[in-house]
Amino acid sequence: MRSGFVAVVGRTNVGKSSLINAIAEARLSTVSWHKNTTRRAVRVIVREPEVEMVLVDTPGLDVGHDQLAARLFAVTEGEIEGADFTLMVLDATKPLSDRERGVLGQLSPDDMVVINKVDLVHPGTLLPKLQELSSWVVSDYLLASAKTGEGVVELREILSGHLPEGGPMYDPETKVDLPLRIWIAEVVRDELLNGLREEVPHSVECRVIDWDGDDEEEVPVTIFVERTSQKGILIGEGGARLRSVRHRVNRRLRGRYRVRLEVKVAKEWSRDSRMLDEFEI
Ligand SMILES: Nc1nc2c(ncn2[C@@H]2O[C@H](COP(=O)(O)OP(=O)(O)OP(=O)(O)O)[C@@H](O)[C@H]2O)c(=O)[nH]1
Ligand SMILES: [Mg+2]
Incomplete structure (x- = not known):
């Protein structure tokens, strides 16, 4: 059996919580079009035969400058540290930001990248981003849309396949660890x-x-x-x-x-x- 934690990180509004809900096929983490929706690490447990995958939703990386912002950033950093690997989520409709480049530079070859919201763009417009991504050390990237479901099953399979060997950590009834x-x-x-x-x-x-x-x-x-x-x-x-x-x-x-x-x-x-x-x- 495989089990483990995946820290899902990225800028605010890229669709981290939406992707997690799409993978879990349930509205478990708060989603909105407003900035900085997610404020705490929300652990969503996804099960398959012989797999227990915990997707850890985190606050967006580009929070503001107040007390709240500092705390949210600390939450995300702690979750990246505690997870087995990181899934970095990028937004197909936006160019890479410096903050994103900084995080990409710190990823290890075990980490992964997904470009979400591909329903909103023509595939050709992604080329410059894909080219830039290929220069970072991440082992893999995927295209997905939490809205249409494109790439979601594939993403789920790839993430499960990446988990380390291990037994279940949660009671089989638990869907969200909060x-x-x-x-x-x-x-x-x-x-x-x-x-x-x-x-x-x-x-x-x-x-x-x-x-x-x-x-x-x-x-x-x-x-x-x-x-x-x-x-x-x-x-x-x-x-x-x-x-x-x-x-x-x-x-x-x-x-x-x-x-x-x-x-x-x-x-x-x-x-x-x-x-x-x-x-x-
Ligand atoms: N068109 C489209 N919209 C999406 C997609 N994924 C998410 N959205 C929308 O984008 C907005 C932000 O989604 P969230 O899932 O809350 O984003 P988040 O990354 O968790 O944001 P924070 O919690 O603030 O860090 C919402 O209005 C979603 O409905 C997608 O694949 N396509
Ligand atoms: Mg969120």
Whole structure:
């Protein structure tokens, strides 16, 4: 049997979380078009006969300059270090950035590269990028689209084939290695972010506070924002947005858990290291 950890890294928005969900065939990691969606290492467990592959979703490499950014970068660095190998995800629609070149330069021959979002480009436009990639030491690269599914099965097979020999590390029921209250809070954030056009997302964090895991009780989720004006946006006209988020979350939790949502203002939490500790980021 083979088992191990693959650190999935790349710039924000390249589609790391989307690719992981496509490989796992389930919406397990938060996806949105907003920048810096992923904030914690999310370990998604993919199983095949004789294979247990843990895809570790990580925050994007090009985060900003605040306290939050520094922490997110530290998460990604730690995960690269702890994994058996790295899958670097590039965006077919964007030229390579200096940050990406820096990471490519540090990859070892065991690591891999995938160019995602190939559905958005004409194959010919990828040539310069492929040429540049061939000068780096990575053993292999693939083309994929998390949206259309192109290359996803192949990617899954290649990644599984790369894993070291080893026994299972997780209980066979576990799909995501996150504490239940953090997972439920992430599902709420996922549903909130996907309904938002405004510039609020960076300021949104969700927490399950004071819940002992009892599924008979509604799970109390507090949605934190940084400014009072953002509170109104999230709640919506007469509470409409919050009600619809609650409905979608409950549906995703398949009636097993039901959430109760509340919005609070935590001024400038993303710059406050005490708040970040409290938020477990
Ligand atoms: N057209 C197209 N869109 C994609 C593809 N993969 C992801 N997207 C979209 O790109 C956006 C970003 O996707 P994410 O999976 O959240 O990106 P990420 O790399 O995890 O981003 P961070 O968590 O911020 O680092 C979302 O709107 C996705 O729907 C793809 O293959 N094709
Ligand atoms: Mg992500």
